[in-house]
Amino acid sequence: MYEGERLQLPNHHLHYCLDGDATDSAKPWLLFCNSLGTDLHMWDAQAAGLSPYFRVLxxxxxxxxKSDAPPPPYSLTDLGRDVIALLDALKIERAHFCGLSIGGLTGQWLGINAGTRLDRLVLCATAAKIGTEESWNARIDAVKxxxxxxxxxxxxxxxxxxxFRSAxxxxxxxxLETFAEIDPEGYNGCCAALAAADLREEIRRIAHPVLAISGSDDSVCPPGDLQYIADNVQQGKHLALxxxxxxxxxxxxxxxxxxxxxxxE
Structure with a gap:
């Protein structure tokens, strides 16, 4: 895989990469959005397995x-607008979206606020509200x-x-090495976005087909959180893996x- 590209925005740049043939207009776009504390390599298995069928971003x-960390705090709106800026720069009118954890919250924001840019939504190991303001502020203090x-x-x-860890x-x-090397300010900026984000009512406006995927043993975003999303969007279903x-x-x-x-399908 090549090293990727940089998109310069007013206050920071975003690092991105493309997998599959980006010039093949017969294939739809599929955009992946990483979790807190990871980078785009968390999706390596998906890029390898799905790039024959999609143009993967x-x-x-x-x-x-490799993206910059502008001064925190960030908001969920900031994170969603980064996605829109990336789609605009690459002249992608519409894409399927798959996000995990805070990436799934970003996808929910997009479904609510920029629905014309999306086709189908896959929301993984996430929730319409993740944790509490107090727990995220405690995390910020611990990182500092x-x-x-x-x-x-x-x-x-x-x-x-x-x-899995043993095997x-x-x-x-x-x-985990990637996690330890994340910019603390960037991490805490995203924690601030999580502290403030609550889409439990607004997700009722999401009209896209939604697949909510949970980890069956996930204590961060238990299966019930994903079932809530599936039950409250207009076209949702839940799958536990x-x-x-x-x-x-x-x-x-x-x-x-x-x-x-x-x-x-």
Whole structure:
């Protein structure tokens, strides 16, 4: 895979990459949006498995990976507008969207506020409201005091089952290494967006077909949170797959099959 491209915006740049033949207009666009504390490589298995069927666009959220971290705090509107700017720059009128955790919240915002830019929505390991303002503010304080590296063990526990961690030590280690290297200001800026985001009423306006995917053992966004989304958008269904929060990595084959079936049905 090539190193990707940079989109310069007024206050920061976004790093993105394309997989598959971007010139093949017969294939729809599929945009992936990463979780808090990861970069676009969290979608490597999806890019490899789905690029024969889609023009795949991945990017690093502001403050993550190779994207800049403008001064925090950020809002969910900021994160959603970054996506719109990326679509505009690449002259993509409409795309399928798949986001996990804060990426799923970004997708909900887009479905509510920029629905004409989307086709189908896949919202994974997310919720219409994730956590509480108090819990996110406590996370921000912890990062300021101790940094992200101190949180890797607890993060591994939240993100993956013990069986997966034991069987895939190298892959999990690479993801946790990325987590520890995230810009603390970028991470905390996104925590501020999570603290303020509450779309529990507004998601009723989402008219797109929605597939809500949960990790069956996810304590961050339990299956009930995804069932709530499926029940409250206008065309939603819920699917639980084995795994915890980063379910697209832990159940990659099942995840890809679910996306392919939903997006081309």
């Amino acid at each position: 991945r990017y690093d959220r502001r403050g993550h990976g 005091t101790n940094g992200l590296a101190a949180m890797t063990e607890a993060t591994a526990e939240r993100w993956f089952t013990s069986q 895939h030590e190298e892959a999990v280690g690479a993801i 084995p795994g915890r929060h980063i379910v697209n990595v832990e159940s990659a084959q099942e995840f890809n099959a679910a996306l392919l079936g939903f997006l081309i």
